[in-house]
Amino acid sequence: MASTTDPNDLIWVMPAEAAVTSTILILSGGGPAPTTALPPADVVIAADSGLGLAKHLGVEVHLIVGDMDSVDRSQLADAIATGVEVEEHSADKDATDLDLAFQAAIERGAQRIVVAGGGAGRIDHLLGIALLLTDERWSDRTVEWHSGSSVAHVVRDRTLINTRPGDLISIIPASDGTLVSVDDTRWPLDTTPLPRGTTRGISNEALGDTVTIRVQHGVVLAIVTGSDR
Numbered sequence: 001m002a003s004t005t006d007p008n009d010l011i012w013v014m015p016a017e018a019a020v021t022s023t024i025l026i027l028s029g030g031g032p033a034p035t036t037a038l039p040p041a042d043v044v045i046a047a048d049s050g051l052g053l054a055k056h057l058g059v060e061v062h063l064i065v066g067d068m069d070s071v072d073r074s075q076l077a078d079a080i081a082t083g084v085e086v087e088e089h090s091a092d093k094d095a096t097d098l099d100l101a102f103q104a105a106i107e108r109g110a111q112r113i114v115v116a117g118g119g120a121g122r123i124d125h126l127l128g129i130a131l132l133l134t135d136e137r138w139s140d141r142t143v144e145w146h147s148g149s150s151v152a153h154v155v156r157d158r159t160l161i162n163t164r165p166g167d168l169i170s171i172i173p174a175s176d177g178t179l180v181s182v183d184d185t186r187w188p189l190d191t192t193p194l195p196r197g198t199t200r201g202i203s204n205e206a207l208g209d210t211v212t213i214r215v216q217h218g219v220v221l222a223i224v225t226g227s228d229r
Contacts, residue, residue: 030120034146066097163206166227171201178218
């Protein structure tokens with residue numbers, strides 16, 4: 001197993017030969033490194049320069065996916081020398097490296113996909129990641145995104161999210177006609193319409209150790225940001 005060097009933010013990774021592939025961690029290049037604890041993963045995929053994030057976090061990578069236009073060449077050479085699998089694509093592709101990493105995760109049987117990092121400070125990449133997370137292609141999987149001190153959860157039905165009192169929680173509708181109920185927050189919602197583009201669900205506040213979200217129709221991103229991080 002591998003872990004971060006910071007004992008407060010441990011990241012445990014199961015070996016690649018795990019018998020059952022359930023959780024796959026995808027490391028994306030750019031953007032703030034996650035300061036939240038990542039869940040145990042059966043397989044770790046680096047999307048191109050996400051290999052650099054793996055080195056920063058001290059995480060062992062099993063597969064590198066992308067067109068290799070931004071990855072550190074010496075890090076790539078070291079990874080190849082240790083037997084890491086590489087799935088290289090042409091630069092003239094019709095999908096981002098992260099999208100290709102999602103597809104690779106699905107091919108490897110992922111039931112839960114966890115993304116870390118990404119965005120690189122570019123609005124197009126940040127929006128692209130948010131839309132990718134909620135794509136119908138993985139509607140039957142659990143999907144989340146760790147970036148800095150925030151964790152985004154894709155919610156399509158009922159989900160119980162771990163929080164701490166004072167954590168900020170924002171509900172961003174990613175579909176038309178969204179109906180949402182939120183309990184255990186300062187401003188609860190009860191089968192409330194959240195049309196696409198509304199800011200009504202932004203910056204709510206968790207009251208306790210969990211927040212319950214029920215999506216009666218549509219799909220939302222529930223984003224938790226730690227109050228003391």
